[in-house]
Amino acid sequence: EVQLVETGGGLIQPGGSLRLSCAASDFTVSNKYMSWVRQAPGKGLEWVSVIYSGGTTYYADSVKGRFTISRDNSKNTLYLQMNSLRAEDTAMYYCAIYCSGGSCYSGGYYYYYMDVWGKGTTVTVSS
Amino acid sequence: DIQMTQSPSSLSASVGDRVTITCRASQSISNYLNWYQQQPGKAPKLLIYAASSLQSGVPSRFSGSGSGTDFTLTISSLQPEDFATYYCQQSYRTPWTFGQGTKVEIK
Numbered sequence: 352e353v354q355l356v357e358t359g360g361g362l363i364q365p366g367g368s369l370r371l372s373c374a375a376s377d378f379t380v381s382n383k384y385m386s387w388v389r390q391a392p393g394k395g396l397e398w399v400s401v402i403y404s405g406g407t408t409y410y411a412d413s414v415k416g417r418f419t420i421s422r423d424n425s426k427n428t429l430y431l432q433m434n435s436l437r438a439e440d441t442a443m444y445y446c447a448i449y450c451s452g453g454s455c456y457s458g459g460y461y462y463y464y465m466d467v468w469g470k471g472t473t474v475t476v477s478s
Numbered sequence: 479d480i481q482m483t484q485s486p487s488s489l490s491a492s493v494g495d496r497v498t499i500t501c502r503a504s505q506s507i508s509n510y511l512n513w514y515q516q517q518p519g520k521a522p523k524l525l526i527y528a529a530s531s532l533q534s535g536v537p538s539r540f541s542g543s544g545s546g547t548d549f550t551l552t553i554s555s556l557q558p559e560d561f562a563t564y565y566c567q568q569s570y571r572t573p574w575t576f577g578q579g580t581k582v583e584i585k
Contacts, residue, residue, distance in 0.1 A: 465512075466527075
């Protein structure tokens with residue numbers, strides 16, 4: 352069964368750094384698109400970043416230049432390096448995989464959807 | 479960035495009701511639209527992708543429609559386990575943005 356387990360959250364002071372990990376089982380992270388999505392307390396979902404199977408990365412404007420998504424194929428783990436943290440980065444952080452069941456290709460087009468999610472890890476930025 | 483706007487932000491309904499949630503994109507996104515359900519304290523769950531394709535294992539009372547800028551999620555007969563928050567998300571262009579959510583509450 353495809354599973355994702357996030358770790359690395361915690362309490363961190365503004366301006367600090369933190370690295371989140373997302374350990375994957377039953378699939379190979381390098382073969383899939385994967386994302387980080389966050390949710391501030393009492394708020395909606397915010398898409399943070401994606402890494403393509405080929406290694407291309409994209410970010411939300413709110414984290415661009417401060418966060419870096421990466422993966423370690425030998426550990427089959429996705430990461431989110433978060434620098435220059437701000438109070439507004441306080442959130443539950445989820446990792447997710449796109450199209451876990453196979454290809455995102457359907458009817459001549461690619462449709463990207465997150466169908467497996469981890470349970471999340473909490474990041475609190477506060478002094 | 480593409481802005482996604484859901485309406486209403488919340489609604490109250492009874493078991494058995496037909497419920498419709500709307501999602502509007504700030505520009506055309508063809509049918510690159512996903513719907514997720516989130517129960518309190520849980521991770522989101524995929525319901526619909528490509529605007530109208532039902533994810534495996536999701537009950538058939540859920541359906542999606544639309545193309546271009548206007549989309550709808552319909553629950554044909556609301557069940558107790560459907561009281562949750564629903565989000566649309568576009569995957570047409572990065573950043574793949576979410577709507578602000580629609581909370582479905584018990585009347």
